[in-house]
Amino acid sequence: MTLTERGRVTAIANHQLPEAAFSELAEGDGGPATMRRLGEAQLSKHLMLLQAIAEAATGPGPGPVAFQVGYERLARIQAAVPAAADWLLGLPHLGGWIHDTLIRLDQGSAADFGHFASLVAATAIRAGLPVDLDVPVRGGRVRLPGLGSLLVTRSVADAESAWIRLRCDGQVVTVGGLAIAAGRLVPDDGTQDPVPGWRGTPAVRSVGGGLAWTVLLETGDPYLDRYTLPMRTTMPSEELADWRQRIRAAWQVVADRHRWAAEPLAEVISVIVPLTPQSDTDLVSATTPAAYGAFAASWPPDPVTLAETLVHEFQHVKLCGLLDLVPLIRSGDQRVYAPWRQDPRPARGLLQGVYAHLGIVRFWQAQQYAETDPDGLLRAQVLFARWRPAIEQAVATLRQTGSLTPAGARFAERLQAQGQRLASVSVPPEAARIAAEVALDHRLTWELRHVAVEEADAAGLAAAYRRGDAGPGQARTWVSQDVRKVDASLRSRLLNLRYLDPARYRELRGGSGILPLGGPDRLLLERRSEDAVRAYRTVIAGSADPQPDAWIGLALALHQLPPSPLQHPLATRLALMFEVHARLASSSDPLDLVSWFT
Amino acid sequence: MTSQEKDIETLIPDLRDLPVGRLAELGSSALAQSIALYRERLRENGIPLSSFQARI
Numbered sequence: 245m246t247l248t249e250r251g252r253v254t255a256i257a258n259h260q261l262p263e264a265a266f267s268e269l270a271e272g273d274g275g276p277a278t279m280r281r282l283g284e285a286q287l288s289k290h291l292m293l294l295q296a297i298a299e300a301a302t303g304p305g306p307g308p309v310a311f312q313v314g315y316e317r318l319a320r321i322q323a324a325v326p327a328a329a330d331w332l333l334g335l336p337h338l339g340g341w342i343h344d345t346l347i348r349l350d351q352g353s354a355a356d357f358g359h360f361a362s363l364v365a366a367t368a369i370r371a372g373l374p375v376d377l378d379v380p381v382r383g384g385r386v387r388l389p390g391l392g393s394l395l396v397t398r399s400v401a402d403a404e405s406a407w408i409r410l411r412c413d414g415q416v417v418t419v420g421g422l423a424i425a426a427g428r429l430v431p432d433d434g435t436q437d438p439v440p441g442w443r444g445t446p447a448v449r450s451v452g453g454g455l456a457w458t459v460l461l462e463t464g465d466p467y468l469d470r471y472t473l474p475m476r477t478t479m480p481s482e483e484l485a486d487w488r489q490r491i492r493a494a495w496q497v498v499a500d501r502h503r504w505a506a507e508p509l510a511e512v513i514s515v516i517v518p519l520t521p522q523s524d525t526d527l528v529s530a531t532t533p534a535a536y537g538a539f540a541a542s543w544p545p546d547p548v549t550l551a552e553t554l555v556h557e558f559q560h561v562k563l564c565g566l567l568d569l570v571p572l573i574r575s576g577d578q579r580v581y582a583p584w585r586q587d588p589r590p591a592r593g594l595l596q597g598v599y600a601h602l603g604i605v606r607f608w609q610a611q612q613y614a615e616t617d618p619d620g621l622l623r624a625q626v627l628f629a630r631w632r633p634a635i636e637q638a639v640a641t642l643r644q645t646g647s648l649t650p651a652g653a654r655f656a657e658r659l660q661a662q663g664q665r666l667a668s669v670s671v672p673p674e675a676a677r678i679a680a681e682v683a684l685d686h687r688l689t690w691e692l693r694h695v696a697v698e699e700a701d702a703a704g705l706a707a708a709y710r711r712g713d714a715g716p717g718q719a720r721t722w723v724s725q726d727v728r729k730v731d732a733s734l735r736s737r738l739l740n741l742r743y744l745d746p747a748r749y750r751e752l753r754g755g756s757g758i759l760p761l762g763g764p765d766r767l768l769l770e771r772r773s774e775d776a777v778r779a780y781r782t783v784i785a786g787s788a789d790p791q792p793d794a795w796i797g798l799a800l801a802l803h804q805l806p807p808s809p810l811q812h813p814l815a816t817r818l819a820l821m822f823e824v825h826a827r828l829a830s831s832s833d834p835l836d837l838v839s840w841f842t
Numbered sequence: 843m844t845s846q847e848k849d850i851e852t853l854i855p856d857l858r859d860l861p862v863g864r865l866a867e868l869g870s871s872a873l874a875q876s877i878a879l880y881r882e883r884l885r886e887n888g889i890p891l892s893s894f895q896a897r898i
Contacts, residue, residue, distance in 0.1 A: 256855045256856065256857070256860070256872055256873065257855070258851055258852050258853065258854060258855050258856060258876075259854045259855075259856045260849040260850065260851065260852065260856075261849060261850040261852050262849050262850075263848065263849065263850065266850055284858060285852065285854045287857075287858070288854050288855060288856055288857040288858060289854050289880070291857045291860075291865060292854070292855055292857060292873050292876060292877060292880070293880065294862075295865050295866070295873055296873075296877045296881070298866060315866060316866075318862050319861065319862040319863035319866065322861055322862050322863075323861065323863070329862065340892060343884070343889055344891050344892050346881060347884070347889070347891050347895075348895065350881065350884075350885065356895070466893075466894030466895075467892050467894065467895075469892050469893045469894055470890065470891070470893065474893060475893070532889065533887065533889055534889050568853070568854060568880075569850075569853060569854055570850055570852055570853070571853070571883075575886045592887070651850065
């Protein structure tokens with residue numbers, strides 16, 4: 245609310261968030277009313293930041309002038325059709341550009357002020373309103389973010405950094421040699437005839453369970469090329485057809501079976517940025533706080549995986565919206581274990597991860613009742629059992645960091661309670677066993693990679709062990725990225741392949757039952773656990789070099805056997821035992837050392 | 843009403859009722875504190891530039 249006195253603004257109040265909306269979000273939910281609140285706050289945020297940019301976009305250059313003209317035109321557009329301005333203020337493309345501009349200004353380097361004219365031109369054209377302004381030409385095109393791009397004349401396109409006059413009388417857009425009806429400059433949903441000179445941003449309209457969702461597949465906006473992998477900037481028609489088909493199939497899954505997520509997702513997510521894949525098999529997805537309403541993903545291998553990704557990334561988007569409003573985490577340098585990441589994470593990243601995984605757990609919980617094929621059912625059961633305990637584990641880690649603000653502590657409490665409510669859902673023993681094993685493998689691999697041990701403490705314990713002293717004392721440890729190299733990725737991939745792609749796993753085992761692994765690892769995968777323990781023990785004791793991957797294998801193999809006192813130290817102090825053993829004679833029996841740690 | 847039932851005061855100024863034209867007249871001074879806070883968080887969070895801008 246804005247307080248005014250005789251038309252003069254005297255104070256600007258901040259957005260208020262009802263406690264009930266905060267609780268809804270903390271529990272992983274958020275109905276349409278809460279989503280509207282987050283969306284309205286984004287509009288205010290973008291207005292506020294535009295004003296910050298306006299203060300900097302001064303001077304006579306074409307960029308600042310184009311910004312100033314665009315800002316003035318936006319005021320007119322808003323006065324005529326407020327909803328048209330709201331469309332722009334809620335556009336992820338605007339967020340991407342605003343954040344780049346602010347970062348550039350902070351760096352003291354040149355900002356691309358002129359791009360704002362393109363954003364305003366798109367707004368006017370979309371609303372059928374008159375506009376007349378200079379817009380930049382890049383790569384031979386005038387970009388109209390959220391709609392598409394115009395191919396302008398060659399002479400203009402050839403210029404290094406060109407500007408061109410764009411006019412719209414509300415009906416027809418003229419730019420360079422083109423004159424096109426404004427109503428035809430729309431995203432390409434695959435149903436329209438081609439328009440010469442126009443490339444509409446690909447759009448996908450999906451309907452499932454009576455719920456419609458339209459999303460742009462953005463391949464052209466450079467300000468949304470801001471994720472861990474490069475944006476897919478060209479998309480042949482066959483590939484676009486595949487994406488459309490996959491998104492529609494995924495939406496069917498979400499709308500039919502995950503209604504709690506579907507309705508708010510359809511309201512918030514307006515852009516998917518396809519990423520250039522890193523490999524043929526791994527789906528990579530990401531969200532940025534700079535572009536509320538957008539997320540990025542590489543090609544998803546199947547509709548259910550994309551459906552899970554929609555839920556996963558939507559959780560991140562919601563949390564980004566909430567974090568803009570309410571600080572939940574204090575800044576800090578501490579890095580900790582996140583059960584879904586290979587690298588140590590800051591508390592902020594862990595909070596994002598655990599919130600996304602609350603959505604993932606709910607997804608696989610419901611998916612267990614939807615899958616009819618045994619392989620799909622096993623995947624759903626294992627993924628549910630894999631991630632549900634991770635919620636509590638990660639919340640406990642978050643608390644230990646001491647980084648949570650009071651609001652963050654309340655948020656974490658509700659998040660954890662929601663995770664605990666799902667603890668009553670049971671899965672078959674085989675699924676639970678696989679989930680526990682891959683969780684242990686992940687944590688131990690992370691620990692050996694990133695947990696450093698104080699040299700003097702490890703040496704002291706090695707001396708105590710050699711002397712035959714009773715039990716080990718304490719040792720100082722801390723998290724430090726990549727302190728050791730661990731090369732067990734093939735084993736880990738195969739452990740996960742058992743439920744992620746059981747058919748492929750069976751194929752690898754083949755008629756001969758031979759997996760593409762060496763001795764001890766193959767025994768582990770075949771659950772010849774005692775043989776695997778012996779084999780890992782021999783590798784560790786018989787090698788002059790440290791064998792971190794064999795230590796992890798030893799721990800996994802021992803956990804396949806009935807409960808024993810050896811399991812606990814291997815699960816909790818592996819990095820320390822590894823370092824102590826490295827200081828003993830090379831033939832030292834690792835299990836004897838483990839016994840000493842019990 | 844307990845303290846936990848009260849609305850939460852957020853960090854973002856509510857500009858819904860303020861037209862862009864008025865905002866421009868007002869300048870950033872009325873928003874200076876909120877803008878500074880946001881930019882500080884932006885720096886803390888280390889949000890990277892787009893690949894396009896990073897190449898420039």
